């Protein structure tokens with residue numbers, strides 16, 4: 333795994349609205365943030381597709397799961413929580429994902445996100461693209477019953493010491 337030189341700065345960019353972490357057995361194993369998009373080609377494309385102003389968009393960002401915890405539903409749970417947060421704020425959901433991130437693309441499409449186009453960036457080697465997605469405007473995601481309500485350094489747990497929600501009987505998947 334390549335970790336940025338300054339992880340704290342990377343995780344707390346100025347455009348961030350809030351963030352959530354997932355815990356398994358008391359250990360943080362995943363992260364997702366909700367951010368405001370920067371003005372630009374991507375934001376204009378999302379806004380046009382959703383019939384929204386750029387200022388009404390919020391993005392799912394910085395979604396990642398510890399490699400040792402991947403494949404257990406944590407990423408899906410984090411995405412659900414971020415998506416629910418965006419809809420609670422009556423904003424329009426958007427995200428972008430580098431074409432190399434095939435697992436993430438599978439996850440987004442399985443959760444009803446729709447690709448609306450792609451953009452190229454100078455930092456992205458050809459032929460890779462950044463795919464633009466818009467999210468569903470309704471969700472079955474529910475707040476975890478065991479969330480701590482108080483943010484810890486701006487990060488809220490998506491699940492606390494419990495297995496991922498989809499592995500728990502009676503919970504939406």
Ligand SMILES: CC(C)(COP(=O)(O)OP(=O)(O)OC[C@H]1O[C@@H](n2cnc3c(N)ncnc32)[C@H](O)[C@@H]1OP(=O)(O)O)[C@@H](O)C(=O)NCCC(=O)NCCS
Nearest residue numbers: 395396397402403404405406407408429433435436438439
């Ligand atoms: C993308 C990522 C967050 C998924 O987290 P995860 O906890 O492994 O995902 P889940 O276990 O919740 O799986 C949810 C879905 O992701 C997709 N997925 C997960 N592992 C996959 C794999 N090995 N191959 C293909 N798709 C996979 C599937 O659609 C899966 O649904 P399914 O279990 O019903 O088949 C994780 O792989 C990760 O951190 N990747 C590196 C960082 C990254 O690419 N972040 C996204 C940046 S935009």
